Amino acid sequence: MRDPKNDPKPVKPAAQSSPLILDIDDFKGDFSFDALFGNLVNEQLPAFRLEDLEAEDSLPNGHVTNKFVGSQQGASSPLFPEVEKLLSLFKDSCKELVELRKQIDGRLLNLKKDVAVQDNKHRKTLTELEKGVDGLFESFARLDSRISSVGQTAAKIGDHLQSADSQRETASQTIELIKYLMEFNSSPGDLMELSPLFSDDSRVAEAASIAQKLRTFAEEDIGRLSSAVGNAAASRGLEVAVANLQDYCNELENRLISRFDSASQKRELTTMAECAKILSQFNRGTSAMQHYVATRPMFIDVEVMNADTRLVLGDQAVQASPSDVASGLSSLYKEITDTVRKEAATITAVFPSPSEVMSILVQRVLEQRITALLDKLLMKPSLVNLPSMGEGGLLLYLRMLAVAYEKTRELATDLRTVGCGDLDVEGLTESLFSSHKDEYLEYEQAALRQLYKVKMEELRAEGQISDSSGSLGRSKGASVAAASSQQQISVTVVTEFVRWNEEAISRCNLFCSQPATLATHVKAVFTCLLDQVSQYIADGLERARDSLTEAANLRERFVLGTSVSRRVAAAAASAAEAAAAAGESSFRSFMVAVQRSGSSVAIIQQYFANSISRLLLPVDGAHAASCEEMATAMSSAEAAAYKGLQQCIETVMAEVERLLSAEQKATDYRTSDDNLVPDHRATNACTRVVAYLSRVLESAFTALEGLNKQAFLTELLNHWQKFTFNPSGGLRLKRDITDYGDFVRSFNAPSVDEKFELLGIMANVFIVAPESLASLFEGTPSIRKDAQRFVQLRDDYKSAKLASKLSSLWN
Numbered sequence: 001m002r003d004p005k006n007d008p009k010p011v012k013p014a015a016q017s018s019p020l021i022l023d024i025d026d027f028k029g030d031f032s033f034d035a036l037f038g039n040l041v042n043e044q045l046p047a048f049r050l051e052d053l054e055a056e057d058s059l060p061n062g063h064v065t066n067k068f069v070g071s072q073q074g075a076s077s078p079l080f081p082e083v084e085k086l087l088s089l090f091k092d093s094c095k096e097l098v099e100l101r102k103q104i105d106g107r108l109l110n111l112k113k114d115v116a117v118q119d120n121k122h123r124k125t126l127t128e129l130e131k132g133v134d135g136l137f138e139s140f141a142r143l144d145s146r147i148s149s150v151g152q153t154a155a156k157i158g159d160h161l162q163s164a165d166s167q168r169e170t171a172s173q174t175i176e177l178i179k180y181l182m183e184f185n186s187s188p189g190d191l192m193e194l195s196p197l198f199s200d201d202s203r204v205a206e207a208a209s210i211a212q213k214l215r216t217f218a219e220e221d222i223g224r225l226s227s228a229v230g231n232a233a234a235s236r237g238l239e240v241a242v243a244n245l246q247d248y249c250n251e252l253e254n255r256l257i258s259r260f261d262s263a264s265q266k267r268e269l270t271t272m273a274e275c276a277k278i279l280s281q282f283n284r285g286t287s288a289m290q291h292y293v294a295t296r297p298m299f300i301d302v303e304v305m306n307a308d309t310r311l312v313l314g315d316q317a318v319q320a321s322p323s324d325v326a327s328g329l330s331s332l333y334k335e336i337t338d339t340v341r342k343e344a345a346t347i348t349a350v351f352p353s354p355s356e357v358m359s360i361l362v363q364r365v366l367e368q369r370i371t372a373l374l375d376k377l378l379m380k381p382s383l384v385n386l387p388s389m390g391e392g393g394l395l396l397y398l399r400m401l402a403v404a405y406e407k408t409r410e411l412a413t414d415l416r417t418v419g420c421g422d423l424d425v426e427g428l429t430e431s432l433f434s435s436h437k438d439e440y441l442e443y444e445q446a447a448l449r450q451l452y453k454v455k456m457e458e459l460r461a462e463g464q465i466s467d468s469s470g471s472l473g474r475s476k477g478a479s480v481a482a483a484s485s486q487q488q489i490s491v492t493v494v495t496e497f498v499r500w501n502e503e504a505i506s507r508c509n510l511f512c513s514q515p516a517t518l519a520t521h522v523k524a525v526f527t528c529l530l531d532q533v534s535q536y537i538a539d540g541l542e543r544a545r546d547s548l549t550e551a552a553n554l555r556e557r558f559v560l561g562t563s564v565s566r567r568v569a570a571a572a573a574s575a576a577e578a579a580a581a582a583g584e585s586s587f588r589s590f591m592v593a594v595q596r597s598g599s600s601v602a603i604i605q606q607y608f609a610n611s612i613s614r615l616l617l618p619v620d621g622a623h624a625a626s627c628e629e630m631a632t633a634m635s636s637a638e639a640a641a642y643k644g645l646q647q648c649i650e651t652v653m654a655e656v657e658r659l660l661s662a663e664q665k666a667t668d669y670r671t672s673d674d675n676l677v678p679d680h681r682a683t684n685a686c687t688r689v690v691a692y693l694s695r696v697l698e699s700a701f702t703a704l705e706g707l708n709k710q711a712f713l714t715e716l717l718n719h720w721q722k723f724t725f726n727p728s729g730g731l732r733l734k735r736d737i738t739d740y741g742d743f744v745r746s747f748n749a750p751s752v753d754e755k756f757e758l759l760g761i762m763a764n765v766f767i768v769a770p771e772s773l774a775s776l777f778e779g780t781p782s783i784r785k786d787a788q789r790f791v792q793l794r795d796d797y798k799s800a801k802l803a804s805k806l807s808s809l810w811n
Contacts (some may be wrong), residue, residue, distance in 0.1 A: 021089070022096045024103070040093060041086060177214055208256075208278050211249050253282050257291055264292070272350045280352050289357045292347075293364050298339060308332055308373050319392060322399040325377065329407040332373075336365060337414045344419055359421030366428050370408060374432060377404055380439075383446055389454050394447035401440075402507045405433055437511055441521055444504050448528040451500050455493065456536075489540035489593050494533055494600040498607050501529040505611060515618035522615045523622055526608070530633035533604055537597045541640035544593040547586040548647040554579035555654055576658065583651045587696050590644050597637060604630070652696060653715055659688045660719045669729030669766075670795055686736035690743050713755060716740065724795045730766025737763055758783050765790045770800045 026036060256275045263271035279288035298304050312328035313320050320328075343361060348354045381387050381397050389395075412429040430437075504525045512518035555576070608630065616622040664685035682690075725733060741756035765787055768776055773791065791802055 021093055022100060024100060040089060177210065208249075208252055208281050211245055211252065212281050214245050249282060253279065253287065257288060260288065260292075261295070264295075269346070269349050276351045285351070285353065285356075289351065289353075289360050292351075292357065293360045296343065296361075298336075299364060299368055305369070305372060308369065309376055312373060312377060319396075322396070322403050325400060326403045326407060329404065333407060333411040333414070336369070336411065337418065340365065340415060341418050355419065355421035357421075358419045359423040362415050362420035362423055362425055363428065365415070366412075366425070366432065370411070371432060374404060374408075378436060380436065381443075383442065386446065386450055389450070393450050393454075394443055395451065398440075398443060398447055398504075398507060401433075401436055402510055405436075406510060408432065440507075440511055441524055444507065444521075444525060445528055448500060448504060448525070448532070452497070452532045452535075455496070459493070488544075488589065489537060489596040489600065491596050491599050491603070493536065494603055497529055497532050497536070498603060501525060501607070502611065504528075505615075509615075519616050519619040519622050522612060523619075523626055526612050526626060527629055529604070529607075530630055533600060534633040534637055537600055537634075537637040538640050541590075541593055541597060541637060541644055544586070544590040545640065545644045545647060548583070548590055548644060548651060551579065551583040551586040551651065552647070552654070554582055555651075555658075580655050580658065583655060584692075584696050587648050587651050590648055594641055594644070597641060601634060601637075652693070655692060655696075656689050656715055657719070659692060660685050660715075663688050664719065664723070666723060669723050669725040669733055681732070682735045682739045683732055686739050690739050693743060713744075713752060713759070717759075721789070721793065724793050724797075725766040726795045727767050730763055733766060734760060734763040758786075762787050762790050766794055770796065770802055770805065773802070773806060 021040070256279050260272055260275040260279070263269075263275065276285065276288055279285050282288075293299070311332050312325055314324060314328070340361065344354075344358060347357045347361070351357045378397070378401055381394060387393055387396075408429055409426075412425045416425050505522055508518060508521040508525060512521050608626070612626065613623055616626055662685075664683065668683040668685070720733070723729075737756065737760045741753065741760065744756060745753050762783055764776055765773060776787075788806065791797065791806060794800075794802065797803070
């Protein structure tokens, strides 16, 4: 629709038959009904201003008037005079809209018809294009098939041409080879009439190639024709050619090797490389490679071999130590590695296949130079006639073997880094030591046995010297004590055993790469340690037992009867004191031996847990078997310790018995009635016994178990039954029992402590009046039987007729 502001011609109402109000263009683009309506009615409505409206609606006094009210009250003027125009405008607009719709419908119908017509034409065109494309594809397919056929034909022609050219070339070469073959087949050993090719030094490579081809051809032909019948003459002729070719190849190879040697001396690497390349056609150059390696100075110079020996072993008149050998091997192997590294640079620059040459070189180094050195270094000793420890014994051989093996393995690793081709340098290194490793375990066990034997001889020698020098001028008891102390078990010696074993285990780790083999070796070596420690401890305990036995013999020698003179009794008492001193010293020595045995076993157990057990795990049952062997090995030591402890108890109880017999007086428990003040002191016998036990048992706090303390209690009961008691003596007995009980209580044996408490109660039978005996044990009927024996020891037992009284009361 035309915009009234931009169009100078206003829109006229429909009543005046003016031009069309609406146009189709009004509905194009961004259509807005509000804009269309505004354009229609704006020309018909009067100008409207907000200020006029506010002026009309407001009065001077501030009141607001109602315009509609005023219009109703006014005359007959219409309320909205433009309504008629607008109605007419709207009607005309509706008619035009209807007309426009008809026009649009008509146009749409015509467009649909045109579209249908064009669609039919388009479909026909597409159908024709599809047929054309199909035909084009068929043409392309025929063309592709034709091109493929032509290509295959061309390829076949090319193959035929290539085959024909190859055959022509082969035929040409064959003709030429036959010509050369005829030259070689002329006469045996005659190489003078050959073509200039075979004598021209500038064409040596070509001559070598042709000679190799001729020899290969002739040898194959001989092999083929020798089985055919009627070709003997041909075979003989080819044999002549083969012989001449072999002679020529040998002569040519020698000539090239000679030239190679000459260039090698002058360090002309280019010439060496040319000769090596030509020689590679003869047996893949093996002879040239081997010749080059064999001519290295380190393989042909005798002085080099002697220098190796001097560097490692030093002066032959002096036995080299393993540390010196290790240092010498490190220096020698470093020198060898540097030499091989320099040779590797030359080999890489000269030979077409340097890795093969390096393999030959490294193999030659290990098999010749290293083997010659190891043969001098590792002289395997005899297991029948062992070398003396002054010469180093088997241990020196094993240490040398370990040093040589470790250093040679390091050399193999260094050579692998430098380069050794496909050579299994580690496997070759292992083969150098195979004869030593096969018998290694036997030598290790024999070395440990030899070390133990020598150590025991040293200890025996030291003990004999000390015994002979220390026993002069001493009493027999002092001599026993001295001998016992000088042959004591030493934890230091056991530690030395473990140190030997640790060194052996370290060699097992070095020589055994497989966990199962390592576990087997470790178990065998550890078993040697168990045998050594078990034997050493058992022997030490037996020696300590021997001193106990000798002390017991001394003690029994001075046991006298009752009818002897005073002088004899005094001498016997003095001798008994000496025997008691020997027994006490032997007791202490045996306790020290037991304590050191326990420490030694603890060292073995700790060593097993820290170093051995983890190495046994790869083999099922090895750990448990070693634990069982450890327990079995210690059983002999335990048996000796048990017997010795029994002897210790016997020694202690014998001394207790002697003290009680010598010190206990009949008047100790039967004091005079004139003494009105009771003596509450312990008897002299009790004091001496407790002092003795405290003294000797200080070094063996756990030596007396509950059963042994029971034996001590039994000894006391038997001793007291030799005496009679009055009330004052009963008080002294009770004090003795208290002291004995206090001493035994320190050993933590509750059952024995309880019996000493009951013994203190039973001591009351000597203190109370006869009429109170019946009520004394009413709360403890369990000790009534023992109490009856104690009552019989009262000094008034017969005079008070206690037997009949107690019998009537307790029965």
